[in-house]
Amino acid sequence: MAELCFVSGVGGSVFMDELLDVVADAVRRVGGRVRTAAGRFPEPHADTVYVIVPHEYFIVTPEHLQPTPEQLARTIGFCVEHPGTLSFERTARFLPKLACGVDINLDSTAELRRQGNRVEHFQLGYTPLWDRWGGDPDSPREVDVTYLGTEERRRSRLIASYWRDLEGVRSRLLVPPHEMMGPPRVDFLPGSAKHEHLANSRMLLNLHRGTTVALEWVRVLEALCNGCVVLTEPSADLEPAVPGEHLVVARPEALGAVAAALVAQPSRERDLRMAGYDFVRNKLDLPGSARMLLEMAAGLVGGSAELGPAPVEPVQRLAVGSRSAAESLSVDTPSWDVRFAPGPHGPSGESDASACAMAVDRIRYARRAASRRWISGTPVFAEASRAPVDVLLVRRPGEPDPVELAGDLLNGTVLPRRLLVGEDGALTSSAARPYDVLEQEFALGRGYTRNALLERSDAPWLLVVDAGLRASPVLLERLLAAGTDVAHCLLGDPVEGLVGALPAEDRRLRRLPYLGSGYLVHRSVLDTLGGWTEDPLFDELEDHVFWRGVVAGRHRSTLVQQVLLRRTRPDPAPRPVDLDPHRVWAAIQAL
Numbered sequence: 001m002a003e004l005c006f007v008s009g010v011g012g013s014v015f016m017d018e019l020l021d022v023v024a025d026a027v028r029r030v031g032g033r034v035r036t037a038a039g040r041f042p043e044p045h046a047d048t049v050y051v052i053v054p055h056e057y058f059i060v061t062p063e064h065l066q067p068t069p070e071q072l073a074r075t076i077g078f079c080v081e082h083p084g085t086l087s088f089e090r091t092a093r094f095l096p097k098l099a100c101g102v103d104i105n106l107d108s109t110a111e112l113r114r115q116g117n118r119v120e121h122f123q124l125g126y127t128p129l130w131d132r133w134g135g136d137p138d139s140p141r142e143v144d145v146t147y148l149g150t151e152e153r154r155r156s157r158l159i160a161s162y163w164r165d166l167e168g169v170r171s172r173l174l175v176p177p178h179e180m181m182g183p184p185r186v187d188f189l190p191g192s193a194k195h196e197h198l199a200n201s202r203m204l205l206n207l208h209r210g211t212t213v214a215l216e217w218v219r220v221l222e223a224l225c226n227g228c229v230v231l232t233e234p235s236a237d238l239e240p241a242v243p244g245e246h247l248v249v250a251r252p253e254a255l256g257a258v259a260a261a262l263v264a265q266p267s268r269e270r271d272l273r274m275a276g277y278d279f280v281r282n283k284l285d286l287p288g289s290a291r292m293l294l295e296m297a298a299g300l301v302g303g304s305a306e307l308g309p310a311p312v313e314p315v316q317r318l319a320v321g322s323r324s325a326a327e328s329l330s331v332d333t334p335s336w337d338v339r340f341a342p343g344p345h346g347p348s349g350e351s352d353a354s355a356c357a358m359a360v361d362r363i364r365y366a367r368r369a370a371s372r373r374w375i376s377g378t379p380v381f382a383e384a385s386r387a388p389v390d391v392l393l394v395r396r397p398g399e400p401d402p403v404e405l406a407g408d409l410l411n412g413t414v415l416p417r418r419l420l421v422g423e424d425g426a427l428t429s430s431a432a433r434p435y436d437v438l439e440q441e442f443a444l445g446r447g448y449t450r451n452a453l454l455e456r457s458d459a460p461w462l463l464v465v466d467a468g469l470r471a472s473p474v475l476l477e478r479l480l481a482a483g484t485d486v487a488h489c490l491l492g493d494p495v496e497g498l499v500g501a502l503p504a505e506d507r508r509l510r511r512l513p514y515l516g517s518g519y520l521v522h523r524s525v526l527d528t529l530g531g532w533t534e535d536p537l538f539d540e541l542e543d544h545v546f547w548r549g550v551v552a553g554r555h556r557s558t559l560v561q562q563v564l565l566r567r568t569r570p571d572p573a574p575r576p577v578d579l580d581p582h583r584v585w586a587a588i589q590a591l
Contacts, residue, residue, distance in 0.1 A: 002047045002297035005035040009053075009060035014181055014190045016053045019080065019218065022127045023051070026290040040065045049297035050075040054098065055090035074300050076293070077101035079119070082214045083111045095119070099300050102293060106237050107214055120292060124217060125284030130225040132192070132199040135277055137270055139227070143201040144169040145259045146228070148194070148219060150178040151332055155207045156497025162205075162256025163492055163563035167472040169263050172201070172561045173490060175501045177333050186503050186559050198226040202269060203259055206232035207252060220247065221284075224276040229262070229269055231255050246279040248272065333508070334496040336516035337540065338569060339578055346511070346589070347581035356537075356580030363536035366442035374456075375428070375437040377419075386415045387480060389520070390459035393435075394422040394449045395467035400568060406435055408471040409463075416476060417459050422449035426467075443573075447532030447542035454531055462526065464543075465565075466517045472564040479520040482558040486550055488519040489560040494569055503559045506551045510589065513544035518565045525555050537584055539575045548591060 004027055006020045024034045035042065039061065041050055050067070054077040058066065067075065075098045081087035082105055091108075095101050095117050102122035103109040112119045133139065145166055149155055159173060176188040184193050198204065204223040206216055215235035223230050224246070233252040243249040250258045262269055341348045391409055395402050406419055419435035425443030438452055446466070454462070463476060469491075479487040490501045500515050508514060526532075529549040532542045550557055577584040 001031075001033060001294060002049045002301045003033040003035060003045055004051055004293065004297055005037060005042060005044070005048050006051045007037045007039075007041055007057065009057040010039040011180070012053075012056045012060045015218075016056055016080070018191055020051070020053065020078065022124075022129050023078065023122075023290070023293070025127060025129055026286050027293060030287050030290045030294070032290065032294045041067045041071050044071065044074065047301045048074065049300050051078050051293070052076075052098075053078050053080060054094040054101075055079070055081055055087045058094050059090065072097055073099055075099055076296060076300075078122070079103040079108060079112065080105070080218075082108055082212050084212055085210075092117075100296060102289075102296070104217065105214060120296070122289045122293070123285055124221055124289070125286030126221075126225060126281045127286060130195050130222050132195040133226040133277075135227070135274075137227075137274055139199075141200050141202045142170065143172050143197070144263050145171040145203050145205060146197065146201040147171075147173045147175070147205045147207075148189070149175065149207060149209070149216075151175050151498070151501065152178065152209050153332075153497055154210060156501075158207055158252050158255070158497070159205075159490075160492030160497045160563055160566070161253065162259075163472065163566060165256030165260045166562070167474055167564070169260060172197075173501075173563065174561060175490070175498060177502060187501075187561070195222060195226055198223050198228040201226075201228050203229045203231055203262060205255055205259060206230055207255075208233060208235070215241075221280055224280040227273045227277055229272045229276065231259055231262070240283060241279065246272070246276045333502065333512060333514055334493070334499050335512055335514055336499055336543070337513050337577075338495075340513055341581075342512050346585035347577070349578075349581050351580045351582055353580050353583065355574070356576045356583065359539070359574065359576050359579055360536040363443075363445055363539060367444050367448065370440055370442040370444060372438065372440050372452075375433075375439055377433045377435040377437065380410060380434045381415060384415050386417045387461070387476060388459050389414075389416040389461040389463050389476060389480070390457040391416045391419045391435075391463045391465065392422075392450055392453045392457065393419060393465050393467065394424055394446050394453070395426045396424045396446065397426050397443055397573065399426065399467040401429065402467040403429075403431075403433065405465065405467065405469050405471060406433070408473070409465075409476065410434060412471070412473045412476050414476040414480065416463060418457070420453040420456055422453050424449045445534060445536060445539055445542070447538070447545075448534045450542070451531040451534065454526065460523050461520060462523060463520050464517050468568045469518060470566045472562075475564040476520070478560050478562060478564060482520075482560055484556040484558040485525050486519055486521045486555060486557040487560055488515065488557070489562060489564040491516075491518055492563050492566040494567075498563070501559075504547050504551050504557045506548075509544070509548050509551060513541060515547045516543045525550065525553075528553055528555075537576050537587055539577070541577055541584070541588065545588065545591065548588070 006024045008017045028034050077095045077098045079091050079101050081091055100118040102120050104122050104124050109119050109121045174187045181188045189197050213236045215237050220230050230247040393402050421435050422438045424440050428439050491499050493499045533545045
């Protein structure tokens with residue numbers, strides 16, 4: 001019997017490492033001999049056969065550490081990517097240099113064979129390495145609906161569209177950036193943490209990336225192994241899973257409504273849970289695939305298998321920064337600011353220094369000349385219990401009337417103490433309003449206006465929102481439950497799908513203003529920061545400066561992983577950052 005040596009690439013995907021661990025464990029359980037390594041191929045024994053994930057190994061491994069032609073002649077490629085992706089194209093490029101391959105997907109197995117490769121289908125299935133549940137149908141689960149998938153615009157738009165369907169359930173939507181991931185973080189759960197989360201979740205939403213229509217089998221199997229019912233959009237390769245018996249299939253636009261309906265049907269959910277667990281344990285032959293892998297390896301050692309025709313050519317390794325979990329940054333992370341065009345070192349675009357200076361002077365002059373007055377509102381729900389929270393809401397020219405957002409907040413499950421609205425150069429309606437209004441003749445700046453609202457507030461907590469947002473009834477309840485200095489949530493955007501969906505990180509904030517308003521902050525944090533910046537140069541970047549201060553001051557912040565806010569697409573007047581982006585960004589970096 002041959003010895004299988006599973007070799008992962010140093011600095012590669014944690015996901016690939018986990019998958020190779022599962023396969024190595026399956027080989028051990030059927031009596032095979034296994035070694036594992038990372039980086040350079042270890043010296044072979046007489047009967048050693050290597051196994052690698054080719055689309056990743058050759059990219060992350062430096063040329064001087066890559067295997068010799070003799071080693072490649074005893075190497076099996078473990079293939080995982082679907083046709084139509086860059087990763088599959090890499091697989092198809094490298095696989096002919098190896099002795100043979102196996103593939104976990106039927107569509108990619110067929111395509112690789114069509115291209116002349118010797119490839120066998122490797123059926124994944126149940127593994128105790130994934131199972132943190134154990135099959136108890138009555139085990140408690142604290143999360144109703146979860147989602148695990150890297151950010152991508154199509155997926156984000158669909159998730160954002162479910163916000164009303166899911167607002168009444170306990171959801172946790174993990175949308176990490178599409179970059180190298182290392183240690184666990186609030187939006188990325190590797191290994192045991194992921195499986196424990198699935199065992200604590202009732203349902204998993206599964207969405208395809210981009211234009212692919214193939215089922216995300218690894219994610220689905222991990223969920224079924226932990227009794228987490230899978231709700232997926234239609235897929236081209238569902239067999240042997242049976243829709244309606246082992247998982248639920250629905251139109252992508254309807255998955256949120258289907259999840260909400262199934263939450264209210266625990267008996268149906270229980271049937272799906274147990275059928276899915278039985279399916280993955282008894283209908284999928286992972287041990288048989290492990291034995292097939294051993295047989296392929298034995299053929300290579302015995303000389304009966306076809307070998308690759310040539311050594312692999314040197315491959316240009318990707319830049320080190322893009323392979324480092326500590327340094328890599330996704331180029332797909334949407335900016336909160338719709339006009340901000342990120343480049344390698346900040347915003348890109350032409351500068352007009354004189355126009356920028358004029359815009360700054362205009363704001364300074366307006367602050368000296370504008371009239372300001374407070375207009376008292378009409379109190380509502382006078383006898384109702386209220387949380388120790390004041391709402392600070394600013395409306396600027398071109399933004400919608402804030403009365404609908406005020407209605408959302410006053411009809412929520414937790415009522416704020418007061419709503420304070422700053423009309424910053426916007427036209428104030430003469431109709432009676434359920435909030436106090438600070439009316440300003442000219443646009444004086446969002447931070448300048450917020451600080452004026454803050455002076456009128458005496459609550460220990462502040463909910464900071466802007467006109468153009470719509471809020472879930474549970475917004476304030478969920479943000480207060482976070483129990484940290486600052487709490488924010490995922491926000492739906494009509495173009496990007498989701499924005500503000502990542503935790504506050506200094507390395508990302510130095511590159512991109514990806515967080516904005518819609519947060520609950522304790523007054524002590526604002527006292528430390530001195531409120532919001534009033535520098536006219538940072539007009540409409542006040543929240544970005546705020547988040548930079550939160551991170552720099554090591555204030556505790558929490559991302560509530562539910563879509564609790566929606567917004568319209570603002571179209572602000574030209575600001576200093578639009579007119580002289582390099583100067584403004586350089587000034588922010590110097591803070």
